[in-house]
Amino acid sequence: DVKVTQSSRYLVKRTGEKVFLECVQDMDHENMFWYRQDPGLGLRLIYFSYDVKMKEKGDIPEGYSVSREKKERFSLILESASTNQTSMYLCASNRGYSPLHFGNGTRLTVT
C-alpha cells in the first residue's frame, strides 16, 4: 500500500522563522504535490514536481519554495514564516494520471 509520510503532525513556529516541511513517499511515484487546506477554502495547490530537481508553481506559490533532491522526498520551505501561513499542509504523490495519495498532514501554527 502506498505510504506518504509527513515528518511532523504539528509544528509551532515564530514569525520570521525558516520552516521546513518534509514529505517522503515509498512507491517510486514521479509526481509529488504540496497543498494547503483551510476551512471554507478547500485544497489549494502550492507547488508540484514531476521529477527530481523539477518544480512547478501551483495556484498559491507566494511565500513558499520547494526542494526535490531525491525522487522519494519533497520538501516545502517557508523562507520567512508569517501568521497567514498558519494552516494544514498536505503532501501527495501519484504516478501518471492515477489518483493522488495524501499524507496525514502537518498542522502549522505561526505565532
Add this chain to the structure above:
Amino acid sequence: QQQVKQSPQSLIVQKGGIPIINCAYENTAFDYFPWYQQFPGKGPALLIAIRPDVSEKKEGRFTISFNKSAKQFSLHIMDSQPGDSATYFCAAIPSSGGGADGLTFGKGTHLIIQP
C-alpha cells in the same frame, strides 16, 4: 475563478438518511471526476470516481450521478452511518491536461451523520 463549485458547505443527516453533495463545473475539458473522503486527522483518500461516458456509478453505499449536459455531478450515500461522518471533496481533471496539477478540487462538504 472557482472551476468546481461544491455545495453544501456542511450537512447534517440522521443515520439511515441519504446525504447528497452536489458539484458543478464549467470547463468542458474535464473528463474525470473523483471524490475524496477525509476523516479528522487524516489526509483525503480516493472514494469513488466517474468518467462522463456513464451517468451513474455505484460502489457499495456510495453512488455518483453525472449529468454531462448540465455539467453537474453528485455524491449520494445510501443508508448513511455515523462512520461516514467526514469531509468530502469533489474534483475534476482533464485527462489531456497533464498530470494531477490539472486536478481542481471543490471546497469540501463537512458531513455529520447523527446516530
